[in-house]
Amino acid sequence: MDNRSLNTGGFTLPGEAGYETLTLELAKKWGADVIRDSDGTQLSPEIIESDYDIYSTLCLVRADNEWAKANRSKLQQCCVMSRPVTAASDTVSVDLLDGYFKEQLVINADDDPKEWWQVFDRTTGEEVSVSDWSFDAASGAVTIAKAVKWHRYTVNFFCYRIWEEISMYNHVTNDWGDKEHLMPIDPIYPEARDQIRTYLKRWLEEHPHTKVVRLTSMFYNFWWFWGDPEKQKFIVNDWGSYEFSVSTGAIRQFEKEKGYRPKSEDFVNAGLYNNSYKVPSKLYRDWMDFVNAFVVEFGKECIDMIHEAGKLAFVFYNDHWIGIEPYNERFKDFGFDGIIDGIFNGFEARKVAECPAVSVREIRMHPYLFPTGVNGEPSFLPGGKPTDECKRYWTDIRRALLRKGVDRVGFGGYLHLVENHPDFVDYIEAMGHEFRALRNLHLEGASQEAPVKVALLTAWGNTRAWACCGHFNRGNYYNEVMEALSGMSVETVFISFDDILENGGVDTSIDVVINAGLVDDSWSGGDYWSDPRIVEAISEFVANGGGLIGVGEPTAQRHSSQYFQLSHVLGVDRELGRTRAFNRFEFEANADHFILQDNQDGLELGKKVDGIYLFDTQTEVLAAANGTPALSVRSFEKGRCVYLAGYRYDAANVRLLLRAILWSASKEQLMEHWQCSNYFTECAYYEKAGKLVVINNSNEPQETVVLSPKGEFSVSLAANESKIIEVS
C-alpha cells in the first residue's frame, strides 16, 4: 500500500457483523486500511479474515462480568457527597443516594462508615462528631442526632460503582434493554490484577487476527455522576477529574506510599470535589501522582503482554484514561504504540497530535455512528444531518491539522447507520482525501510557525495541555482562546504557576503569556495570584518586553487593594459589589489600532465580564460595551498588554487574537509572514515540501491574498475548500 496515497490508508473503519458487504464496500470507498470493532458491535470471520488490519477494542476493567459479580468488594468505587438536607428539628435523616442514579452507585458499607465517612454541617462548615450520627444500611440513610434546626447537612460516603459508565452510556443511548450491566473492577486489588492478567492472556490467544489492541482505555474512567432519572440526567461530567480512581483500597495504598491518609472531604471539598475548574490542592496533586504511577506500572505490564503476543497496543485518550496522562513524564514508560481520541474540535486535534512517545496518532471523528451524538444531536435519527455535523467538526479540526499532523482518522459505532445517508458516505470519502493530503505534507516536514511563542498560563499548565474539562466548554474563556490558538501559526505552550515558581520566573523564550478565566478557577489561577512571586515574575516578564493578554478575570483574586493583581500591568481592574461608590476614569474607545485593523465591523466577543474600569489614564480603550472597556491595550515598561473582557471562538476573533498576540509581542510585521488577508481563510506554509495550503473556514466562497516573504498569492476558494499551492 502506498503510504502517501490520497485514496487509501490512514483510515479506520468500524466493521459490523451482519453488514459484511457494507463493511467491505465502505472500506474500499473510504480507503480504509483498518477495520475495528466497537462497544456493541462484533466483527464476523468474513471481516476479520479480509485483507484489512484489525483493531480490537478492549476495556480490561469491564471485560469479565462474571468475575466482577463474584467479587463485588473489588468493584471500583468513588466518594460521594449526599445532597444537602435541611434539618427541620434536632434530628435529621439524610437519604444518601437521593438524587443519584441507583443503577450506577451502591453504598459501600463494607468499609466501616464510622472510619471512612464524614458528616458535615454545611451551614457552619463544621464536621459532625462521629458519635452524633448513625447509618442504617436497610434504608441507606444517615441519621444525625443533635442537629441544629435549619442547618444544611451532607454526608460524604463511599460507593461501589455497579455499572461501568461508558457501557452504561452506550447501553442507554442504544436502548440495549435488558442486556446485562457491565461492572468495573478495580486493579488496585491484587486479585483484580490477577484476573486482568488471566483475562488478557486468554483474550490475546483468542484474537489471532487482531493486529492492534485498542485499549479503552486503561483502568479509571473520567468522573461522571448520573442523576436520578426522575430529576436530572447527569450531575457532573468532568473529563479531567480523578474522582473515579478514589476507593477505600486506593486510599489505603496511598497511605502506605505517601505516608498520610486523605479524608473523604479531601475528595468532596464541600461539593466542589476535585473538578477541573478547581485549582488543584497539594493533596490532589499527590493523589494524581499516586494514581498515575500505579496506572503506568500495571498498564506497562499489560502492554508488555500485548507486545509479547506480537500485537500493537493503542490507547484511547478518553473514557478510562485517568492516570494515563500522556503529557506526563511517565507516559513513555507504558510503551504504547499509538494513541486515539474521539474529537470535535481543533484543540482536541492538537491534544492528540502533540502526544509524545507514540508512533501513531489517530483522531476518531464525530458524529460517532450512534443514533444520537455525545452532544445530544440526532445525528442518525430522523432530522439528523450527519454530513453538516461532520463538516462543522472537520472545519475546526482541519485548522489544527495545518499546524501539527496526525497519522490516522477513523470512525466508530454502528456502520449500518450510514446506509440511508449517501451524502455522508460521499463526504467522508472526500474528507479522507483531504486528510491524507495534509498528513502527507507533514510527512515531508513541519509547517512554518510564526516566530512567536505563546504560553497559556493556568494552574494546570502542561498537565492539561490542549485540554479543559472535556469537549469544548463553550463560554469558558480559556477553552475559547485555546480553540482559536489550535489553528494559529504560532508556537503554543502551556505553563503553570508552579513552573514559574520553580524556574524563578517566566521562561525567556516566551513572547506572550495569556491568562484567561474567571476568579478562583484553575484557568485564571485563584490563590496563586495572592503569591507576590507570581506578580513579580509576570511584571518582570512584561517589563522586559514580554506581552501579556488577559481575558475575562485574569490575575483576579480578592487580595489587598486591587482585584486584578496585575492591574498595574494590564491597566484595568474590575468593580465588585463593594466598590460601586467610586467614580472611574472616563474614556473614549478608539478602534484605530493594529489589533482591530481587520475587525472594523465591530467586535462580537460573546458574553463579557462587566464592571471593568481603567487602572489609570495610561490605558487605551479600543472597544467598549455598556460603558465599560471590552478591549484595551497598555504599555508597561518595555512590554505590552491586551485586555479582553470576553472571548468567543469565531473567524473574526481568531484574527483579533492573532493580532493581539503579534502586537503584544511587538512583532506586528509577522502579519505579512504567511498570513491571509481575509480572516475567513487561513494558510500554512510547508517549507520542505515547497507547498502552501490555504483553507476556507466558512460556508461561503472566499477570495484571499496570502502575504509572505515569498510574495503575495491570490487564491479563490469555494465554500469550505482547501487548496495546495506550489511555492517556488
Next chain:
Amino acid sequence: MDNRSLNTGGFTLPGEAGYETLTLELAKKWGADVIRDSDGTQLSPEIIESDYDIYSTLCLVRADNEWAKANRSKLQQCCVMSRPVTAASDTVSVDLLDGYFKEQLVINADDDPKEWWQVFDRTTGEEVSVSDWSFDAASGAVTIAKAVKWHRYTVNFFCYRIWEEISMYNHVTNDWGDKEHLMPIDPIYPEARDQIRTYLKRWLEEHPHTKVVRLTSMFYNFWWFWGDPEKQKFIVNDWGSYEFSVSTGAIRQFEKEKGYRPKSEDFVNAGLYNNSYKVPSKLYRDWMDFVNAFVVEFGKECIDMIHEAGKLAFVFYNDHWIGIEPYNERFKDFGFDGIIDGIFNGFEARKVAECPAVSVREIRMHPYLFPTGVNGEPSFLPGGKPTDECKRYWTDIRRALLRKGVDRVGFGGYLHLVENHPDFVDYIEAMGHEFRALRNLHLEGASQEAPVKVALLTAWGNTRAWACCGHFNRGNYYNEVMEALSGMSVETVFISFDDILENGGVDTSIDVVINAGLVDDSWSGGDYWSDPRIVEAISEFVANGGGLIGVGEPTAQRHSSQYFQLSHVLGVDRELGRTRAFNRFEFEANADHFILQDNQDGLELGKKVDGIYLFDTQTEVLAAANGTPALSVRSFEKGRCVYLAGYRYDAANVRLLLRAILWSASKEQLMEHWQCSNYFTECAYYEKAGKLVVINNSNEPQETVVLSPKGEFSVSLAANESKIIEVS
C-alpha cells in the same frame, strides 16, 4: 393664610436680589409663603421686608473665611490613600496628591507623618516599616526604601481640606471665577467651636427678619473626593460615608472617649475606605457613634442659640449632614423644628417624610435653579428641558407622597434662570396645587396601607432607612427595590442583621423580608451570611409562614457548600467560576402564576445576575433568561420565597414586586384591597377624609379600575394626571 388652600402655602421660593419684581411675582403665582436665599444669592431689603417668611441659609463651618485662613490647623481634614505606584526598582517615590484635586486637598504634615501615616505594600497587603520610608514636604512625596520591584505601594496620609466641597461645587458649576474659596473649619477644636458660637451670635443679631435658620447642614460634609481635572472630575461621592469627619484632632478625641486609637488604615481599608457599599466594621460603627454624639452635642448648643433668638432651626438633610442621623435615637436631642432635603425620587421623599422629631418636613425639588443639574443635565442651559425634568422627578416623588405626607415643597438657586421658561413657571404652579391637595389629605388622616409589613434587610438597617449612597443608584438592586416600595401601599421597615442577632430572630410582626444586593456589599450583607444565627433566624421566619424575597445575590457569601447561604430556602443558588463542571436541574419556565398575572408581556428586569441554578426540583421557575432562572418561587415549610435575578424600577416591575410581596406573604387577596387594575396607575385611600386618589405615572392617558372593599371605581386619567374621588 388658609392652611388648607390649594393655591398658596407650603412653598419655599428662592429669592434673588436684583430680581425683586420676579421674586415677588413668582412668589404670588406659585403660592409661596416663604422666601429663602441660596449659596450665591442674596435677598435684598425689598424682599426681606415683604410679607413673606424668610428662610436664611447658614453653613456654620464655612461662614467666616477670615478666621479659617488665620487658623489653618483648625481646618477640616480627611485621610487619603495615594494612588498605587508600582516600584520599578528597590526605591519608589509616591507623589501623594497625584490624581487628586489640589485645590481641595493639602497634605497635613503638621501632625507627624511617622505617627499618623501608614505605607502599604498593596501587592502583599503588608505595612512598610516606618523606618523604611520618608516624606519630603517640598515635593509632597513619600520615598520608600527597600521596595520590592513591581509591587504596588500606597501611602495613607492626612490632608487638610482647603475648599469646602459644596461651595466648591457651586463655584465651579456657576463659574464664580476668582471668588474666594471658602474653607471648612472643624468644630472638633474648642477654638473653632468658640468661633462658631461668636459668629452665630452675631449672625442672629444681624438677621432680624429671618424666621427660619436653614442650617446647611451641621458640620461635616458627606465624602466627596474630586480628581485632578486633567484626569477625572470626581473620584468618589458617597452621601453616607463619614470620611470627612476624620481628622487627627477627632482621632485624638475618639481615643479619649472610646479608649482606643484608629489607624489610618481603619479609614482607608485598602482603598475601599468606609464607603456605603462596605459592610460597616465595629470600629467604623464606633466612629459614627462618636461623631454623632459630638455633632448632636455641639449642634444642640447652636440650635438653642437660634431658639433663644426667637427663630426656628431647620436642617438640610444633605451636604454637611454627617453625624446628624435623623433616624438615630439622639436626633431628637437637637431640637430641630424642621428638616429639608433636595430630592429626585420617591425613596428620598420617604426619607424626609418619615423623619422623626421635627414639626416641618420639606422637600426641595429639582432641577435646582442652576445652569446644570446635579445629575449633569443642562437644566437651564440651551437644550435643557426643566419642565420635563421636574415632571419626571415629581411623578416618582408623588407616588411616595401618596403614602406619607410632607409639609412643604420648595426650590433653590438663581430664580432668574426660570425667566425664559414660561412652561416651567406654569408647571410649577400646577405642581404646587397638586402637592397641596395631597398634603391636605394627609392632614386629615393617613392613607391606608395594605396590612402587610415588608422589611428590607441590610447591614445598615434603619440607620440608612430610605437611603443608599446618595441619589438614585440605578442598577443597585437594593435601591431599585426601595424606589419601587416608596410608592407602594405596604408598610415598609428597615432591619439590620444586628437587629436580628439582638432580638434573637426576625420580628414576628413582619410579613416579608427582602434581601437585595451583591455579594459582600452592605445591602446583601457580606459576612453576616457566614453567621449561622442569621441563617437560622431567617429560615425559622420563613418556616413559620414568613415571606422571603431575594434579589441579585441575596444571602451570598463564599462559605461552606453553597454560595447563597439560604439556597435551601430560596431554592436557587449561583454558579461561580469553580462550579461550571456541574450539570444543573433542567426546568421549564411557567409564567402562569399569581406573581406574573399583570406581566404577561414578559419581564424586563434590567441587568441580571447570571449563572443561577436550581437548588433542587422543588423550585418553580416563572421566567428565565439565557437559560437560567430570572424569577422563581418556592415554598419552604409554611412560608414562601421569591427569587429575582435582577430588578429595575418601572411601572411593570412595581406591580411585579407588589404581587411578589403579597404572594410571599400569602396575602394574595390584598390585590383587591385598594389596588388599580392598570399598573401604570396607582391609588391611595384616605379613610378619614373618605377620599381616593388615583395617579397616572405614565405620559399617556390611562383607564383603570380601583378594586376595593368599597367596590370598584373606574377612572380615566390624562397623561400624568391625578384625581381625587369621593368615597361614600
